Amino acid sequence: MSDPIPNESAGPPGFVVGGVSSDAGKTVATLAIARGLEAAGYTVQPAKAGPDFIDPSHHEALLGRPSRTLDRWLCGDDGLRRNYAHGEGDLCVVEGVMGLYDGDGSSTAKVAETLGLPVVLVVDANAGMESVGATALGFRRYAEHIDRDIEVAGIVAQRAHGGVHERGIREALPESMTYFGRIPPMDDLEIPDRHLGLEMGTETSLDSDALEEAAETLDIEGLAALARVPDPPSSVERESTDRSGRHEVTVAVADDDAFCFRYPATLERFRTLGDLVSFSPVAGDPVPACDAVYLPGGYPELHASQLAAGGTLEELGELATDGLPVLGECGGLMAMSQSLTTVDGDRYEMAGILPADVQMHERFQALDHVELVALEDTLTARRGTTLRGHEFHYSRATLREDVDARFAFEVERGTGITDDRDGLTEYRSLGTYAHVHPESGAFDRFLERLVE
Incomplete structure (x- = not known):
């Protein structure tokens, strides 16, 4: 989709960055994509599927604006759409949680379906080529298997080298699935972790030059063209009983x-x-x-x-x-x-x-x-x-x-x-x-x- 037109009641056009598993490299891919989009002149609104606080801190450290929380269990369908709609900017990049279909309360797939946004699948390609294509195709077909309206539009190959490695991944993908580029294996793209997850963005931010280098191996304009205007919420504000407006507190x-x-x-x-x-x-x-x-x-x-x-x-x-x-x-x-x-x-x-x-x-x-x-x-x-x-x-x-x-x-x-x-x-x-x-x-x- 090219030149998406924002809908003020729905929020900016966007897409979801999902992963095949929790450790697929979604956060690094999301940050590299966001960095590339901003360098191309787009203002990016970050968002995060699930209840997480840590990954959004890395979004905010990079982009200078708070990341929206998108969780069906916490917010309900309409609340999720409202939180998305409160975002600003030209495009919204939504980082997923765990693997694409994981999470009984609110999976990345459910968030994408609720908003009607396409999914870019992050696949760890460190030790595979044809298997990357098989994995991507399996994730797309699984949506049909569970009868859900989830569009896996293409992939970003995480920890993938160029040359023969990249060419093998491209050739393994079905024609209907887009290759949006790769994230090269780089030590500067590793975020330290501890209990509760990664270190906060205010403590450990990724190297700016490394993110810029990673963004250069991505199809940034292709990703921008993928963005879709989401389904709008049925009401702009959450209904609140016995609410008389602003309190003097x-x-x-x-x-x-x-x-x-x-x-x-x-x-x-x-x-x-x-x-x-x-x-x-x-x-x-x-x-x-x-x-x-x-x-x-x-x-x-x-x-x-x-x-x-x-x-x-x-x-x-x-x-x-x-x-x-x-x-x-x-x-x-x-x-x-x-x-x-x-x-x-x-x-x-x-x-x-x-x-x-x-x-x-x-x-x-x-x-x-x-x-x-x-x-x-x-x-x-x-x-x-x-x-x-x-x-x-x-x-x-x-x-x-x-x-x-x-x-x-x-x-x-x-x-x-x-x-x-x-x-x-x-x-x-x-x-x-x-x-x-x-x-x-x-x-x-x-x-x-x-x-x-």
Whole structure:
């Protein structure tokens, strides 16, 4: 498709970069494609299928604009389309999650189908030629097998050499499938990883010259021509019950290397319905004047000594005791606990808001899309309301034996904190292992509670 015309209600034209597996090299391919498109004069809006926070940080580090979160489980079909539509630019490049068809809650294929966008398949060609063609053809035909409307339009060959290797891959592809180029094997195109995935884009950005070199071996204009205007959402904004517009409230959001897992749409929602200020607990910032505090997830375990010594968490604990609402997700829950113990056995005092102690483990303790049902009216939901979210953590919270702990949610799907319960509450505060998206209505409810 050439010269796609943007639809303001649907968002920019785009395509999806899917992979044959989790380690196929989707992130590097996405960044190289984006770099090539920008060099060709296109303004690129990045997006990410699934609930991830880390890959989007690399998108933003390269392009200077937040990456849109596209997850059917978190947002629903219309919410997914709304989040896409809020993007800007000439073209949108959507990085997939895991393998193209993997993920019962929200796979890359489901995201592509929901938006009606074509897929560029990233195939690791390091040790294959004809097999690359067989793999690509199999991924295209599998869509027919499961009776889904998913167009695998062509491939990018990851870790592929030129010459005979590239020619063999081209010749192996069916005539109906486009070869969009290759990503050469380069040490400068490897992103270090650790628990929870790759390092953040603010910590380790890919070498700019290496990305530019990789982009030169891609068919950038062919990729631009592939972009398609997506299916628009049925409504521009998410419907919200009992919403009277903007609230005269201020939410303070923790924002540093320890609290960096937040969806751009969440901050947008705060700015739409109230005021937002940021602060850094790692730097020891005082808690700003506010009506509530939001502690997103991240890596408090990597900055535990600074958090314990900085004074911000101690002040936050005192404010929560006096009735300031504090909402913490995953890493935020950990910071709200009594203590945090690292894998090495070092113990650090945290804010002391919630009656639990947190221990880090070498293996992950939970990884899944989650569904929570509110047992009572709480900061993010009314009693009986269902929230959908995502959990991925290496820590485990243990309740203090001398306290009658109160939980806000029953876990219908997922792990939670303990005994199919999540949402530990104390004073007017709430800590949960689940990350939720604003399409769930949780942050609308959070702001509404501040003015009730």
